[in-house]
Amino acid sequence: MSSTPLRQFALQGAAVILVLSLAWPYYGWAGGSMPWQQTSLLIGAVALALATITRQAWWWRLIHALFMPLVWLTWTLNIDPGWFLLAFILLLLVYRGALSGQVPLYLSNRETVAALDELIGKEESQRFLDLGAGIGSTLIPLADRWPDRQFTGAENAPLTWLIGRILGVGRPNLHWLWEDLWQMPLGEHDLVYAFLSPVPMPKLWEKARAEMKPGSLFVSNSFPVPGVTPECIVEVACSPPRPLYCYRI
Incomplete structure (x- = not known):
C-alpha cells in the first residue's frame, strides 16, 4: 500500500468507521453513553493493526496508533479553537513541503x-x-x-x-x-x-x-x-x- 497522505487518511478513517459501526449500535441498544476514552484507544489499536497489515513504515504505524487517543486527550483539555487555527497556520508556513510532497524541513549541519x-x-x-x-x-x-x-x-x-x-x-x-x-x-x-x-x-x-x-x-x-x-x-x-x-x- 502506498504511503501517500490520502491513503493514510483512508486507513485511519477505515479504523474509525470499523470501531464506531460496532460501538454505536451496541451502546445505543444498551442505553449507555459512549466511553470515548476506551473507544479512542480501540481505534488506535485497529489503525495500528491495519498499518501493520499494509506494511507501513514504523513511523506511520506509530502515528496511526496515537492519533485518535491524542485527539481524545486534546478534547478533554478544552482548548480554545483559535489556538488550533494558529498552530495550523504556523505549521503550514514552515512545513508546507511535508503536506504537498512528504518533504519535512531538514536543516543541513x-x-x-x-x-x-x-x-x-x-x-x-x-x-x-x-x-x-x-x-x-x-x-x-x-x-x-x-x-x-x-x-x-x-x-x-x-x-x-x-x-x-x-x-x-x-x-x-x-x-x-x-x-x-x-x-x-x-x-x-x-x-x-x-x-x-x-x-x-x-x-x-x-x-x-x-x-x-x-x-x-x-x-x-x-x-x-x-x-x-x-x-x-x-x-x-x-x-x-x-x-x-x-x-x-
Whole structure:
C-alpha cells in the first residue's frame, strides 16, 4: 500500500468507521453513553493493526496508533479553537513541503556543509542548486565560501523562504527562489543537492536524469535513490550519520 497522505487518511478513517459501526449500535441498544476514552484507544489499536497489515513504515504505524487517543486527550483539555487555527497556520508556513510532497524541513549541519564545500572544489562546480533550501543553512555559507560561483535555492514554505531570503541579503551570487522543487528546472546546474525524504527520491531521480546535463552530479543527503548505485558515498563525520549519495548523470 502506498504511503501517500490520502491513503493514510483512508486507513485511519477505515479504523474509525470499523470501531464506531460496532460501538454505536451496541451502546445505543444498551442505553449507555459512549466511553470515548476506551473507544479512542480501540481505534488506535485497529489503525495500528491495519498499518501493520499494509506494511507501513514504523513511523506511520506509530502515528496511526496515537492519533485518535491524542485527539481524545486534546478534547478533554478544552482548548480554545483559535489556538488550533494558529498552530495550523504556523505549521503550514514552515512545513508546507511535508503536506504537498512528504518533504519535512531538514536543516543541513556544519559537517555536511563542509563536505559539500569539498565536493564543489573537487567537481569545480560553477552552478549549485539546493532543492528544498529551508532557511539557507547550506547555501549561505557556501555562497560566502565561493563568491565567484552561482548558488540557487528553491523553497516553497512561505516562512522558511522568508527567513532564508532575509539571511541571504547582500550576496549577489545567491539566488533565492520561492519555487516548488518539481517545477524547478535542473538543466542549468552542474551540482544539484537535495535533503528531502525517502518518498520523493525515485521521482526526483527521474527528473534529474531527464533534465540535468551529462556529467553533472546529483547529491542526496541521507536518502539514496532506490535501486540505483551511487558513483560514490561521502561519509560525513556527524551524529546521526548523514552520508551524501552522489549520482553522476
